[in-house]
Amino acid sequence: MARKRKKHDHDDHVDESWLIPYADLLTLLLALFIVLFASSSIDAAKYEQMAKSFNVVFTGGTGVMDQTSMQSTEETENSNQTKKAAEEDEEAKAKARDHAVLTKVKKQVDSFIANKKLGAKLETKLTDEGLLITIEDSIFFDSGRAVIRPQDVPLAKEISKLLVINPARDIVISGHTDxxxxxxxxxxxxxxxxxxxxxxxxxxxxENSNLDQENFSTKGFGEFKPVASNDTAEGRSKNRRVEVLILPIEKKAK
Structure with a gap:
């Protein structure tokens, strides 16, 4: 009778020899990642800021970058407002100084008018456009004529002295009729x-050498800018005039 061959346990054992090189490979990979991690420099603060910023994009929250941007915008707006306020304040001061200069010139012209007893023919007025000196035409001109009477030329030259102002500004001479x-x-x-x-x-x-031609200009308006009614002789007399407009320092003649 034949004997049955007895099976041994090691006949069923799986070969695990491959685990050793696999473990070595994992060890090498781990070492590689450790080296890469160690060689990289990670700024924790920047990482956190970036993470919060991504949170804004994906969740609609408020991140660090958003807050920084808003703060920067507010600072810019505040700076612009401060600058604008300073400019407006300086502009107001400049206008006040210029108004004081024109007021002084007005007083000088008024004094001249009083001394020459020309109150019925010359007058001054401070307006939004500047200092306006109005001269009735009969002081210098005959009716229908444009040449200044020779005997009245000295008066015109005296008026020129009143127009020497420091700092110089634009002056407009305009003619008007009835x-x-x-x-x-x-x-x-x-x-x-x-x-x-x-x-x-x-x-x-x-002819006054102290006046700069560059600052002067002339205009002719004919009968189209009356200051009184043309229905009366008195009104027509007021409309026949020459005006001297001394502009504020920041304005230029148009």
Whole structure:
């Protein structure tokens, strides 16, 4: 009778020899990651800030970057407001200083008018546009004429001295008439008469070497800017005039 061969336990044992090189491989990978981690420099604060910023994007929360941006915007706005307030304050001070200068000039002209007893023909007024000196045409001109009478040239030269102002500013000379049509061959219209009167008056003023031509200009308005009714002789007399407008220092003649 044949004997049965007895099976031994080691015949069923699985070969595990591959575990050794696998363990070595894992060890090497772990060592590699440790070296990489050690060689990298991670700023914890920046990492936290970045994480919070991503939180803003994904959850709609408020992150560090958002807060920093808002703070920066507020600081910029505050700085701009402070700068604007300072500029407005300086502008207000400059206007106040300029107003004081024009007020002083007005007093000088008023004193001149009183001394010359010209109160009925000359007047001054401070307006939003500047200091306005109004001169009735009869002081310098004959009716329908644009040439200053020779005997009145010295008066025009005295007025020029009042226009020497420091600092210098723009001055506009404008001519005006009533609405009565011009009746001579010298001028086509009241507009021409008013313009030539302004130019002739300015030419006398600029004989004063202390005045800079660059600061002066002329305008002619004819009958189109009346200051009184043209229905009366008195009103028409007021409308026939030459105006000297001394502008504030920050304004330029247009």
């Amino acid at each position: 609405n009565v049509p011009i009746r001579n061959s010298e001028f086509e219209s009241n507009w021409y008469l008013s313009a030539i009167r302004a130019v002739n008056f300015l030419s006398i003023l600029l």
